[in-house]
Each structure stands twice: as structure tokens, then as C-alpha cells.
Amino acid sequence: MKTIIPRHGLADFEKMQPLTKSKIIEIFGPPDQEISHENYSIQMNYEEKGLNFYYRISEKEKDAPIITCGFVSPFEGKTEDGIVLNKSTMKDVFRICGEETWLTTDKSPYWWVEESGISFYVPKESSNRDFPFKVEDHIDKTIIRMTVPLTYREEEFLVNEDGLLIRSVDEYCIDGTLHDPIIDEERAEQICSKCGLILDDHMISMEYSGERAFSKAERQRRQTHGSPVNPLIPDLQMATMIDKRATMPDNLRKAIKWDSRYSWKQRNMIQATSEIKRIGELLNLPQHVKVYAIKLYRKAFTLGLLKGRSIRAMVAASIYYACGAEKIPRTLQNIVKVSDSTFHQITKCYQSLIKELNLPSPTISPKNLVSSYISILNLPHNVEVTAGKILDKYEKIYSLSGKDPKGLVAAALYISSQLNKIKISQTKISRTVGITEVTLRNRLREMQKFVRNKKRTTSKNKVEKKK
Numbered sequence: 001m002k003t004i005i006p007r008h009g010l011a012d013f014e015k016m017q018p019l020t021k022s023k024i025i026e027i028f029g030p031p032d033q034e035i036s037h038e039n040y041s042i043q044m045n046y047e048e049k050g051l052n053f054y055y056r057i058s059e060k061e062k063d064a065p066i067i068t069c070g071f072v073s074p075f076e077g078k079t080e081d082g083i084v085l086n087k088s089t090m091k092d093v094f095r096i097c098g099e100e101t102w103l104t105t106d107k108s109p110y111w112w113v114e115e116s117g118i119s120f121y122v123p124k125e126s127s128n129r130d131f132p133f134k135v136e137d138h139i140d141k142t143i144i145r146m147t148v149p150l151t152y153r154e155e156e157f158l159v160n161e162d163g164l165l166i167r168s169v170d171e172y173c174i175d176g177t178l179h180d181p182i183i184d185e186e187r188a189e190q191i192c193s194k195c196g197l198i199l200d201d202h203m204i205s206m207e208y209s210g211e212r213a214f215s216k217a218e219r220q221r222r223q224t225h226g227s228p229v230n231p232l233i234p235d236l237q238m239a240t241m242i243d244k245r246a247t248m249p250d251n252l253r254k255a256i257k258w259d260s261r262y263s264w265k266q267r268n269m270i271q272a273t274s275e276i277k278r279i280g281e282l283l284n285l286p287q288h289v290k291v292y293a294i295k296l297y298r299k300a301f302t303l304g305l306l307k308g309r310s311i312r313a314m315v316a317a318s319i320y321y322a323c324g325a326e327k328i329p330r331t332l333q334n335i336v337k338v339s340d341s342t343f344h345q346i347t348k349c350y351q352s353l354i355k356e357l358n359l360p361s362p363t364i365s366p367k368n369l370v371s372s373y374i375s376i377l378n379l380p381h382n383v384e385v386t387a388g389k390i391l392d393k394y395e396k397i398y399s400l401s402g403k404d405p406k407g408l409v410a411a412a413l414y415i416s417s418q419l420n421k422i423k424i425s426q427t428k429i430s431r432t433v434g435i436t437e438v439t440l441r442n443r444l445r446e447m448q449k450f451v452r453n454k455k456r457t458t459s460k461n462k463v464e465k466k467k
């Protein structure tokens with residue numbers, strides 16, 4: 001059994017770089033069959049060997065380099081990871097290489113996934129039974145074809161070796177045609193008019209500028225607050241992709257094509273990046289916090305934490321964590337306000353980030369939040385000073401982890417007001433800070449105990465001094 005390897009196909013071909021049409025004929029003789037694909041490529045078939053090779057039609061006259069080689073039965077081969085042609089299933093591929101997006105072209109008889117330079121194919125159903133697509137209908141199917149791209153093609157992220165536009169499974173509606181997106185102006189969401197799926201979490205329609213298309217008001221808001229994606233994080237491999245797109249001549253058509261090829265993974269990262277940038281600008285976050293959030297999001301995405309969760313909630317959670325880790329005082333409520341996700345959704349994502357990425361739980365120092373509430377509640381400066389002192393002391397004695405900083409701030413503000421003889425109700429403070437009165441009372445109990453202790457210590461000290 002031969003070993004199928006990335007970039008070369010077979011180890012035997014490694015010495016023959018670049019592999020060309022004439023070299024193939026030299027080794028295997030003339031092909032049994034030649035198939036022309038869409039004026040894009042010619043497929044040379046060696047049926048008895050179970051091998052096929054593709055070269056570009058445009059290079060027919062020259063000794064054309066082989067762009068892709070394919071393996072089918074009766075070829076016997078396996079990958080270095082031990083995935084065996086005609087024996088392993090897609091489930092094995094996912095188990096060994098990790099789960100990947102299902103890809104196809106409109107006319108392809110296969111679904112395939114790409115895993116580190118090798119594509120693994122299973123047959124589609126002959127009828128329309130493929131749709132609505134269910135993973136469980138396909139995952140136990142045997143891998144009946146593998147392909148390995150040999151030459152880098154500029155457009156290989158757009159079209160398959162047979163020149164057809166590559167699509168991911170998310171792009172198909174229940175009936176096997178593409179989703180038909182309409183914009184729900186009110187909710188600023190794209191939904192499919194046929195199946196009702198909310199599309200902008202899975203397949204966004206990017207406008208050429210890199211901004212997403214929303215309702216007019218939403219667009220204006222986004223345009224005011226966000227500029228194109230590419231200058232944000234040049235070190236995060238976004239720039240190359242955007243540049244490629246920017247230099248495309250027939251821009252609209254190509255942009256659409258480009259967008260549909262950059263299915264799921266890349267589009268996901270682009271959407272996440274632009275969302276981080278948008279929220280970052282609304283919350284006035286420094287660049288390093290945005291970078292932190294993007295790196296965190298990328299990690300979460302790579303580890304598959306996005307499964308079943310919304311991009312925007314995960315983005316919000318990443319930003320919240322990044323703020324905490326970089327000691328930028330922003331509360332979860334600040335973030336909920338500018339995000340489209342709910343408090344609950346973001347909290348869920350946040351918890352999974354901490355748990356799955358094994359992150360230390362960062363805490364915003366409650367002291368950093370004091371001054372903003374002082375001004376909202378219109379409290380005098382001495383209340384701020386005292387509250388700051390109380391929180392300082394609290395931080396030195398108690399662990400802050402797991403405690404909502406807002407509760408601590410509220411309690412400190414209340415006690416400090418009392419100490420400074422300023423009348424303010426618990427209700428007013430808890431409402432302003434955005435916690436329940438129960439939380440406030442719980443924190444107060446804890447803190448009053450500690451302030452009382454402090455008082456006792458102080459008076460004891462005074463007594464001692466007098467002595």
C-alpha cells in the first residue's frame with residue numbers, strides 16, 4: 001500500500017519536481033481517457049491504476065505542470081495519519097484530523113473536506129436526498145477518493161481543480177439550492193427567505209469595503225464607527241487576504257466568488273475581526289486589547305468552541321476577557337449594550353473560553369469603575385476617595401476572583417456615602433450600577449464586617465498610641 005503525501009501526492013513524485021504532463025506520460029504511458037472540465041483543466045485518467053492528474057487547459061501547448069493528482073479505487077493507499085482509501089470513513093478523518101467544513105461544487109458528485117493538504121471525498125446521494133444536509137447521513141461513508149494539490153494556483157481557494165466554484169455546506173438551503181438572503185431591517189439580520197435561517201452568523205455577505213450589509217441606519221452607524229478591516233491587524237494574516245481581494249479587477253463578481261470560497265473559516269475570522277473592531281471603537285478600546293481579543297477568538301475558533309454558538313457572542317466574550325486581562329475597566333454590561341448578543345449568550349461563551357482554553361479568570365479591579373459611577377450618581381469627591389480606600393483594603397484582604405466587580409463597587413459607594421454622611425438609597429445605587437439589591441446587600445454584609453473590623457483596629461491603634 002502506497003503512502004499519499006501532501007504537496008507531492010506520492011513519494012515517487014517527489015524527485016520529479018515539477019511533475020508535468022509529459023513526465024506522467026513517460027511513467028504511465030498515454031492516459032486511458034482525457035476529460036475536459038469547463039475550459040479550465042484536463043483530467044488524465046488511468047482507470048486501471050486508479051490515478052488521475054489534472055493540468056490547466058491554458059497550458060496545453062507547453063509541458064503543462066500537474067496541478068492536482070487524484071486517487072480512487074483500485075489504487076491502494078493511505079495517508080501518513082493512517083487514513084486508508086476505500087476503507088476509512090469520514091468519521092475516521094474527523095477523529096484523526098479534527099472536524100472540518102464539508103465542501104462541494106454545484107455539479108460535484110462528492111462532498112469533501114480538506115485536511116492539511118489532502119482532500120477526502122465521500123459520494124453525494126444520487127437524488128436530492130442530500131438536502132437538508134445532515135452530517136449523520138454522510139459521516140459513516142467510506143472515503144472513495146483523495147486528491148492532493150501539487151502546484152499552487154492563485155485561484156485555488158475559489159475553484160476546484162475542475163474549475164468549479166467551491167462551496168461550503170452552509171451555503172446550501174434545505175432544497176439544495178443556495179440560500180436566498182433578505183435583510184430584516186428591524187433586527188439588522190440577514191435571513192434566508194426560504195428556510196428562515198439567520199445567515200449572518202454563518203455566511204455573511206460582505207460588501208466590497210469589508211463592512212457587512214445591514215439596514216441603512218445600521219450601515220451608517222457602522223460606517224461612522226468602523227473603517228475597513230485590513231488596517232486593523234496586519235500581523236494576523238488578514239492583510240494578505242484583503243489585498244488579494246482589493247486587487248481583483250472585475251471586483252464585484254470576483255468578490256462574490258472570493259467570498260463564497262472563503263467559506264466558514266476565513267469568513268468567520270473576517271466577521272469576527274470587523275465585529276471586534278466595531279465594538280472596540282464604540283467602547284474606545286486601545287489597539288492592544290483588540291489584538292488580544294482577536295487572538296483569543298482565533299484560538300477559540302481553532303479549538304472548535306464556536307460550534308453551536310454565535311460569532312458575535314464569542315467576540316463579545318473575547319473582548320470582555322481581553323479587557324479584564326489588560327486591565328481596561330469595561331463591564332459586561334458595557335459590552336452587552338454595544339453587542340447584538342444577550343447577557344446570557346455572552347456569559348455562556350465567556351465561561352467556555354475560561355474553561356476550554358484553561359485561562360486564568362481575570363478580574364477588573366473594581367476601583368477602576370468607581371469614578372464613572374461617582375459622576376453618574378453625582379456624588380462628591382470625598383465619597384470617591386473613601387470608596388477607593390475601602391476597595392483597596394478589600395482587594396488586599398479578599399480574593400476578587402469570581403466576584404462581580406460591580407457589586408463590590410456598589411457596596412463601597414454605599415458605605416462610603418454613609419461614612420461621609422451623604423444620603424443615597426441602596427435602590428438608587430444598585431439600579432445605577434446595574435445589580436440587584438440582593439447582590440448589593442450580600443456585598444454590603446461582607447464589606448460592613450470588614451469596615452467594622454477596620455474601625456475596631458483603628459480605634460485599638462488609637463488607644464495603643466495614647467498609652
Ligand SMILES: [Zn+2]
Binds near residue numbers: 179192193194195196
Ligand atoms: Zn435557506
